[in-house]
Amino acid sequence: MNEPQSPRPRAPVRGVLSVLPYAVMAVVAAVDTSAGPEVGYLPLVSLGPAFAGLVGGWRRTLLIGALALLLAAGLSEYNGLLGDRRGYTAMLSVVGVTAAGLVAVRMRQAREAELSNVRSIAETAQRVLLRPVPMAAGKLRIALSYTSAVADARIGGDLYEVVTSPVGVRVIIGDVQGKGLEAVETAAVVLGAFREAAYDEPDLQAVGERVERALDRHLTSEKFVTAIMAEIGHESAVTLLNYGHPAPLAVQGDGTTRLLEPSARALPLGLGMHGTAPPQPHVHPFSPGDQILFYTDGVTEARDGEGAFYPLTEAAALLTETDADTALAAVRQSLVDHVRGPLQDDAAMLLLRYRKDGGRL
Template sequence: MTRLVWPARPRALLALPFAVMLLVAGANMATSSRMGLLALYSLGPAFASVAGSARRALAVGATALALCMLSAAYNGIEGTSRQIAAMFAVLGTTAAAITAGAVRRRIEHELSDVRSIAQTAQRVLLRPVPTLAGPMRIAVSYTSAAAAARIGGDLYEVAPAPRTTRVIIGDVQGKGLEAVETAALVVGAFREAAPDEAKLAEVGQRLERSLNRRLEGEEFVTAVLVEVDDEHCVTLLNYGHPAPLLACADGTVVFAEPPQTAPPLGLAALGPDRPVPYSVSLHPGDQLLLYTDGVTEARNRRGEFYPLAERVGLLRHPDPEQALEAVRRDLEAYVCGPLTDDAAMLLLRYR
């Protein structure tokens, strides 16, 4: 398994222990021995425990001990109880810094392994989608709220076929490993059903049956299933998910709302009806943006939701991937910080 390379620590943080010890040495030379500054050399190894390895903490401790002895000789207090107490303070702090450095390094290695596993899981669960499918160009953007793990409960998949292309985007209720497990179940069921079933509604029924065998209690998954045929007709099946955004070449922006609401996947037994397929037509230059609620429910500092319809101009970039990247950057700038929920976007562009 490939180990992740941790980013280099700032040079200022690595130089901090030596800077502190130099300040103590300067203060000791500028004052009399009565000030009792020798014990302050223990600040060097104390700050060394913040960054660096156990070996570095040992080197800083040795430097602090040498400076303590030189300062005692300079002040004429060699062999006194003041010098001995200061040296023991330096030795004790150095031992603590070495222990802290070793423990931190072990934790970093364990976290690196966990992140490697999470990235591998993401590549399996959310593998790269084809950039071309029939008349459509496709691009995907995914931002996890758990930035360290880079994986969450949002899902997407594209299944090209000879005459159609089927797409799913969804959002698992909840977070953490259980959400990831549920997302993997939905994506796996879609990969099996999409190429085999004749109708899009039958694909949805397969997903519903797979979830009912797995989910418990009130767990559910909102999702939109999309089918694009050779005649550029798009069929949608919405399971309680935010309506896709249709950006027309003439500048018209429409949310493709379903004719009637339907419960999410996993809650079909609670709803009166299953989702009804509905269609929209795409023309050259039109785009269909699928997204999760992490996009539209992102708020700025005033508590206002992200105005996705007003940002459609960002999708005009000739490269679909760069267009989604522009929306992602704009979204993060809008919330003035990291996202609090996973945000997935999938763009279908009629080329």
């Protein structure tokens, strides 16, 4: 998981904001000296310290304020307004705006510190909640990628777990509606119920019912959790139970890809009180050499600068890498390259590979 980060502007934007105060003061000085004192551009020098507080600390704001004051005094002298009311007004405006900018910087830094602290607490809770998945379970090779969003200090509620039970390997991946500590708490309820039920219950539907009941007791409002549960038993097949979650991507040994869609859509976990039919298990072939990629909507809903969604099915070609971790890392890098910046939502990916004759695949 990514380390906590305070919400700061992206590098190009930050660079523009850094030079903006100086550029504004330079433009005002050029216009004022060419237009003359009659037009009255001199008070606009205070825009320099007004923009200074957008990035950086109080020292930078104070420095720009001092430069603006010197510039206002110099322009007043140049225009013959140094002893005039208009010259004094311009310099007082610079002082006043600089003071306001210092207060704004202090408030911004306090908010950044608070958001960083909240994010740190939430990510610590999430690390405790999301235990490392095993690299192998039975005949499966498992790889995991979790990329935490850096938009604001509100992490998402993506969840995942792999449990080896008497009937086979059972998997869950899901996404809690909302963000922050409340989402982490809801994820804890889902994972706690799944870990118990996945080992105890004889069939996958019973596991889903146990998780649904636990979530109904926990939720106090109309929140929900999209999730998909999977069971890989002793046959060459995978059984899926989809609660309104994006369908996993299957990649067969010959390179053929398809989305494992259910025959009918079902509501997410937590909305069972509406009386709709629960999801029905659907079974798909899963043989040695095949792969299944589970993911959350932070992957498929990631957009590039032109608003295009990440083409996950096209990225299936990256899964041909022999090592599962390397293959999934390549997909993650492809996702980051597509966005060309920090992700705006948590993105979890869980890759299951059916190993060939006990090999490393």
